[in-house]
Amino acid sequence: MSNTYLDPYDSEREPHSARAETGSIVDMDDRSAWSYGQRLLAEWFEAHETEGLVPPDTPIDLLGPVLGYVHKLAYDRDENDFRYLIYGRSIAKKSNMGGDGTRVSDLIEPTRSVFLEHYRALVANPRLSVGRLTYQGTNVPNNEWIRAVAPLGRPGDGVTHFIVFTETVQDARF
16 A cells, blocks of 8 residues: 655654653543534544444545545454554644554554554444543653544444544644
């Protein structure tokens, strides 16, 4: 898969979370605090979901205004891991890392552990997840991100993919 972006990241610099010691994702239950992108993904999810899942072939046209902030991941049941099929170009630049074809288990810590735990919990209990990711550490650029994660799949088959919206708190449109 291609790692070419219209807004390329700088492969000579370290990823945004390289200096983080820990990280965590906390749910945001107050819809009035959600950003435009979080609300847009939630609206798309709620319009198409059945039993906590959106069919994988559902068009994502509604997400057009935020596609640069969207990832699509495939769930590998055998490995209990997730592979980035699409990695939004705006996020690639902001996080200073590309992801097309990369597995979550290949990411640096603490991002790897935080994301694996979060995605695995959503596989076990499919639901829309809207929250905030925070990294703790010294000199961590872009240490706060807002996210929304929609599980894709079919009842009976379970989760097969995720659509993820993410952007920095500083860049969020509320």
